[in-house]
Amino acid sequence: MHPRNLYLNPPDFRKLSETFPPLKPFLQPNSNTVDFHNEDAQRCVTRALLHRDFNLKIQLPTNRLCPPVPNRLNYVLWIQDIVKACQVVEGEEQVTGIDIGTGASAIYPLLACRLESRWKFVVTELDDVSETHARENVESNALDDQIQILKATKSGPLLLPLSDDTQTFDFTMCNPPFYSSAEDVAQSSEAKVSAPNAVCTGAAIEMITEGGESAFVRQMVEESTRFGTRCKWYTSMLGKLSSAAEVVKTLEANSIENYAITEFVQGQTRRWAVGWSFTDIRLPDSVSRIQNPNPLIQRYIPPHNTIRQPAKITDEAFEGIMSGIPGVTVENRPSYFLVKAAGDTWSRAARRKRRNQMDVSEETVRPEPAMICTVVVADDFVEFQWVRGVSRSLFESFCSHVSRKFTSPH
Numbered sequence: 001m002h003p004r005n006l007y008l009n010p011p012d013f014r015k016l017s018e019t020f021p022p023l024k025p026f027l028q029p030n031s032n033t034v035d036f037h038n039e040d041a042q043r044c045v046t047r048a049l050l051h052r053d054f055n056l057k058i059q060l061p062t063n064r065l066c067p068p069v070p071n072r073l074n075y076v077l078w079i080q081d082i083v084k085a086c087q088v089v090e091g092e093e094q095v096t097g098i099d100i101g102t103g104a105s106a107i108y109p110l111l112a113c114r115l116e117s118r119w120k121f122v123v124t125e126l127d128d129v130s131e132t133h134a135r136e137n138v139e140s141n142a143l144d145d146q147i148q149i150l151k152a153t154k155s156g157p158l159l160l161p162l163s164d165d166t167q168t169f170d171f172t173m174c175n176p177p178f179y180s181s182a183e184d185v186a187q188s189s190e191a192k193v194s195a196p197n198a199v200c201t202g203a204a205i206e207m208i209t210e211g212g213e214s215a216f217v218r219q220m221v222e223e224s225t226r227f228g229t230r231c232k233w234y235t236s237m238l239g240k241l242s243s244a245a246e247v248v249k250t251l252e253a254n255s256i257e258n259y260a261i262t263e264f265v266q267g268q269t270r271r272w273a274v275g276w277s278f279t280d281i282r283l284p285d286s287v288s289r290i291q292n293p294n295p296l297i298q299r300y301i302p303p304h305n306t307i308r309q310p311a312k313i314t315d316e317a318f319e320g321i322m323s324g325i326p327g328v329t330v331e332n333r334p335s336y337f338l339v340k341a342a343g344d345t346w347s348r349a350a351r352r353k354r355r356n357q358m359d360v361s362e363e364t365v366r367p368e369p370a371m372i373c374t375v376v377v378a379d380d381f382v383e384f385q386w387v388r389g390v391s392r393s394l395f396e397s398f399c400s401h402v403s404r405k406f407t408s409p410h
Helices: 013-019 021-026 039-054 069-090 105-115 128-140 184-192 210-228 241-253 316-322 347-355 393-407
Strands: 093-098 119-127 147-151 169-174 233-237 258-268 271-276 306-310 327-333 337-341 370-376 382-391
Touching: 013 021, 013 039, 021 039, 039 069, 039 105, 069 105, 069 169, 069 233, 069 258, 069 271, 069 382, 093 105, 105 119, 105 128, 105 147, 119 128, 128 147, 147 370, 169 210, 210 233, 210 241, 210 271, 233 241, 233 258, 241 258, 241 271, 258 327, 316 327, 316 337, 316 370, 316 393, 337 393, 382 393
Parallel strands: 093 119, 093 169, 119 147, 169 233
Antiparallel strands: 233 271, 258 271, 306 382, 327 337, 337 370, 370 382
């Protein structure tokens, strides 16, 4: 579970019922829980958590999915992390996201707009029933000025909002139908080692799509190649570990090397998300890589963008090292240094070239830095975080060069 998730500790349902009385009839005798196999109880818990913790009032139809709040919040918090990484250089700007298939609850844009009052969304929905309820939930929470709902069609693109070439977006979100058929649903239920903790309330249109979730997200990847940098980060949740591997294979087939994989854990439930970008914005390892991944997904985990080296140096000593590297500028920010490099000016080959030319002014002056990273100088380590750039070898070379400087004897 995400470290900022409000539900790291399970809710006290009796206390929750004091703030949301409709929950009281569903409390189980002599225990601090409710029966999650009861559809009405499940919907009431979701409504209660959204009411108490996010001041959201929503209605959930009985024939559509009831979203578990902790799990959905995990995804929103991960998106927050992605947006924050994009803002390291660009600063805080208007953020606009896309939610593909927002569902009857419209829970992702509602949660996100409660957490981030300046964010906006353009969301899509194919199902008439879900679209009607989504509009009602958005309007009843006075968020219709932040959340625009578009009616999708079966023949239209999944990334419908990007069809408007006057708009750019910061991210996409999606929780696609998991299954490829009703038989797939039945086989999945039979394959579970233990009974599910909660009853499934979803309709077929929310749970089943041709080819399953993997085919759905792979279509997103193919569509995204047409739109490129008009969206900074494309993302989708996945319900199967095997689907994450299949999506990464599609990214590799399209020569998309800038991507991320994360894992969401809620109790016994695990979900995964994959994100990809055509920009040069790089995400921290804490956002882009699963810690201690399942061996089945290890081969598909992206390379490190965060490098930590043991060291005991001061901020002043680090700035001194930086001052000796031509073509590098350093900005001392409150909790880290922002480093911009015009290019490779530190390798032996670059130094030899300088000695031969005796003048590197033209070679190091570029309209945009070739590499941007942040550097945190702590008590016993220095951490390099790649922020922008297209050359991984340039970032790694810089880290190696600087690390040798503060680890070599003086």
